Amino acid sequence: MTQGISRRTLLGAALSGGLITPFLAGCGALVPASSGPRSISVHTQLSGAVAGAQVFSDVVADYQRRSGRTVALLKNGSDLPIVFETSTLAGKAADVAVVNMMGRTLSWTGAGATIPVTDLLDEWDLRDKILPQAIKEWTDDEGRLRAFPFTRTNWPVSFNTGLLEEAGVEIPTTSDELIAVADALRSKGIGPVTVGGSDWSGQKMFLQIIQGFITEDEARTVFSTGKLSESAGALAGVEHFVELRDAGVFVDNVQGYTSDSELTQFNTRKAAIVPAMSSALALVPAERAKEVTVGGWPKPSSGGVLAHPSVIKSYNGHGIWISENGREKLDLIKPFVQNLYTERVTDEFILGSGRDMNRVTDTVSKDFPLVAQGSRLTDDDVTPVMLPDLLIPDSVFEPMVKVTAMAYGSASAERIVDSFEKAYDAA
Amino acid sequence: MAQRIAALPLRDRIGSITSGTLAWIYAALLLVPFYYFIVSSFKTNEQIFESPLALPATWDLSNFATAIQQAELGLAVANSALTTVAALVLTLLLALPASFALARATGRAGKIVESVFALGFLIPSFAALFPTFLLAAALGLFHTRTFVVFLLPATALPLSIVILTSFMRTIPRELEEAASMDGASSLQVLRQVYLPICIPGIATVLLLNFLSFWNAYLYPLILIGPDTAQRTIQVALPTLKVDAGTDYGVLMAGTLFTLLPVYLVYTVLQRQMQRALLSGAVKG
Numbered sequence: 001m002t003q004g005i006s007r008r009t010l011l012g013a014a015l016s017g018g019l020i021t022p023f024l025a026g027c028g029a030l031v032p033a034s035s036g037p038r039s040i041s042v043h044t045q046l047s048g049a050v051a052g053a054q055v056f057s058d059v060v061a062d063y064q065r066r067s068g069r070t071v072a073l074l075k076n077g078s079d080l081p082i083v084f085e086t087s088t089l090a091g092k093a094a095d096v097a098v099v100n101m102m103g104r105t106l107s108w109t110g111a112g113a114t115i116p117v118t119d120l121l122d123e124w125d126l127r128d129k130i131l132p133q134a135i136k137e138w139t140d141d142e143g144r145l146r147a148f149p150f151t152r153t154n155w156p157v158s159f160n161t162g163l164l165e166e167a168g169v170e171i172p173t174t175s176d177e178l179i180a181v182a183d184a185l186r187s188k189g190i191g192p193v194t195v196g197g198s199d200w201s202g203q204k205m206f207l208q209i210i211q212g213f214i215t216e217d218e219a220r221t222v223f224s225t226g227k228l229s230e231s232a233g234a235l236a237g238v239e240h241f242v243e244l245r246d247a248g249v250f251v252d253n254v255q256g257y258t259s260d261s262e263l264t265q266f267n268t269r270k271a272a273i274v275p276a277m278s279s280a281l282a283l284v285p286a287e288r289a290k291e292v293t294v295g296g297w298p299k300p301s302s303g304g305v306l307a308h309p310s311v312i313k314s315y316n317g318h319g320i321w322i323s324e325n326g327r328e329k330l331d332l333i334k335p336f337v338q339n340l341y342t343e344r345v346t347d348e349f350i351l352g353s354g355r356d357m358n359r360v361t362d363t364v365s366k367d368f369p370l371v372a373q374g375s376r377l378t379d380d381d382v383t384p385v386m387l388p389d390l391l392i393p394d395s396v397f398e399p400m401v402k403v404t405a406m407a408y409g410s411a412s413a414e415r416i417v418d419s420f421e422k423a424y425d426a427a
Numbered sequence: 428m429a430q431r432i433a434a435l436p437l438r439d440r441i442g443s444i445t446s447g448t449l450a451w452i453y454a455a456l457l458l459v460p461f462y463y464f465i466v467s468s469f470k471t472n473e474q475i476f477e478s479p480l481a482l483p484a485t486w487d488l489s490n491f492a493t494a495i496q497q498a499e500l501g502l503a504v505a506n507s508a509l510t511t512v513a514a515l516v517l518t519l520l521l522a523l524p525a526s527f528a529l530a531r532a533t534g535r536a537g538k539i540v541e542s543v544f545a546l547g548f549l550i551p552s553f554a555a556l557f558p559t560f561l562l563a564a565a566l567g568l569f570h571t572r573t574f575v576v577f578l579l580p581a582t583a584l585p586l587s588i589v590i591l592t593s594f595m596r597t598i599p600r601e602l603e604e605a606a607s608m609d610g611a612s613s614l615q616v617l618r619q620v621y622l623p624i625c626i627p628g629i630a631t632v633l634l635l636n637f638l639s640f641w642n643a644y645l646y647p648l649i650l651i652g653p654d655t656a657q658r659t660i661q662v663a664l665p666t667l668k669v670d671a672g673t674d675y676g677v678l679m680a681g682t683l684f685t686l687l688p689v690y691l692v693y694t695v696l697q698r699q700m701q702r703a704l705l706s707g708a709v710k711g
Contacts, residue, residue, distance in 0.1 A: 043653060047666050048497050048498050048663075048665075048666025048667050048668075048669070049497050049498075049666065049667045049668070049669050049673065049674060049677065049678075050666075050669050051669075053497070054497075072654065073655065074652065074653040074654050074655070075499075075653050075655055075658075075666060076653045076662075076666070077665050077666045077668065077669075078665075078668075078670070079648060079665065080653070082649075083648060083649065083652060083653055086560060086649050087569075087570070087652065089560075089564070090560070090563070090564035090569040090570075091564070092564075092569055092570050092652075196671075201671065259670050259671040260668075260669070260670065260671055260672065260673050262671070263671045263672045264472055264476060264672075264673075264675075265476075267472060267473065267672075268472065268473050268476045268477060270476070276671060277671065279671075280670070280671035280672045283669075283671070283672030283674075284672070285473075
């Protein structure tokens, strides 16, 4: 009956378990690093496989060595906001959070989870170091600077010129050219534009296409109210999207793709064109990057408001947020944040990880050619359009993604507009 | 084997061939994704998508090294091992005496207590998250492994006690009576009579709870938190997934790395668990 595992073995295993517990608990690496009185804790999304994660770890390690101060790094991916919020409820939030400004984090300053850093900007001598546009974008309606803007993101469009050449076409700059390019690529069995139709990346593309027909002021009104039907330009934009979709501009089954699979399709030469944010471009393999040219989304051939192909330009990215707990440790946080805005650290991020930064700098990425191409695009090449994330109410975000996923299917323009507006009404 | 099948009547032969074919199809359904999973952990994204089922060009371990380094999986495995082993020991320390008492109880009180344990099945784990969070904060154990080490056995006790009590009820009373007549105390009866016979049941409880504790995500995410010195493997692993441009070879390698302990534990305990299943210990 006791074959296989003897009682002695089992009891031995239990005893070993009991003994190993305090042993492991005593290991230095397993002791929480955030418990020291003169230490600060930094909860960061710059972790794991994210571009810039290793640079950030190295920068923090170097800071600790030089300053003799302890910085405990707490790491999460996309689940950081919910972990930070539950930690806040328990009074154990990290002193500093390095996280994007979108979705849940938009309400942090108003809810008192983090403190406005408006005054600290001058006290810590950072105002001149940060791009003014970034400060503007990170300031809420009540004039509070939510966090120090750290990284930023451009959303250029990448064209695989090798595949375009195989199809005998060139980079399109107008919608008519784009439709012709899509036809040519399809005839060669190559997918045209790939995008994450089922998630936020498809939503960004949809909203970018609409912005081909509305001015920035109109866009602010339309995206904050959701009233597409009250804007002739927005309606024209939706009809233009449907026209492109029905002309086969997007790859087949695009409504099922995600931001992750779009880039994989592009990197594996399954599709020739992808709109992708600059941090994702840093992850394109060097071999693929050699045949890629970065540009903008082709402008409407008629009826649009754009002078050039469009690029979403945003100063949104990772910000450095200070929690209520951090308010008590501002003397320790100040040198840490100031160090992050030194030229040396900025260069390390740009050169070492291909990140676009909100610090004023002339440094351009060398080992990440696509990011460099994106940052070299001027207003003579592309027309910047906005990233509407800050205008869209948090509760509308997910319902809107469902609507845009439907739009990449076979829905009519009328149905898209109706569902879009209902997403706002229901919120 | 072929001769034996040939000797069977036609209807039995058809049944035998059909069941054999279905078993092989089922095995293939399990094996193909597992094969894809293993070979992908040695490939680049391009190779994974170009030729998903082909063998890797090289059996290079760099994806494993990258995964372990990027997500700090070594530390996370140590934390998961620490939490899981401590919780398993605590589960057994609580469940064994409780099951022993319930198996021997003949009165109404025993049935009521057993029913109370069974009520634990009715509580959805997600619904308990917020009260559990409040409890951890009130006890000053939020963001510690200690709280999770105490919590996991609490979630595992209903099933553990049902399994062990059922198993102990199959042990003949005469054995216990004989030991008692020889002067054995209750604790000695448990240790020297029940425990040796219950090894398959204990192995079953260990295996089921190991899988549950090792794979726990939501509670360790919220309650232990993001400190790399404390976070478990299931909390560390998702950091290999990025919004755009995930390296699936590295992600697969990291996942495979986290599965190795599961495989080892399953290999050690599976025979005992099968014996417990065959002896009907876990029925009902």
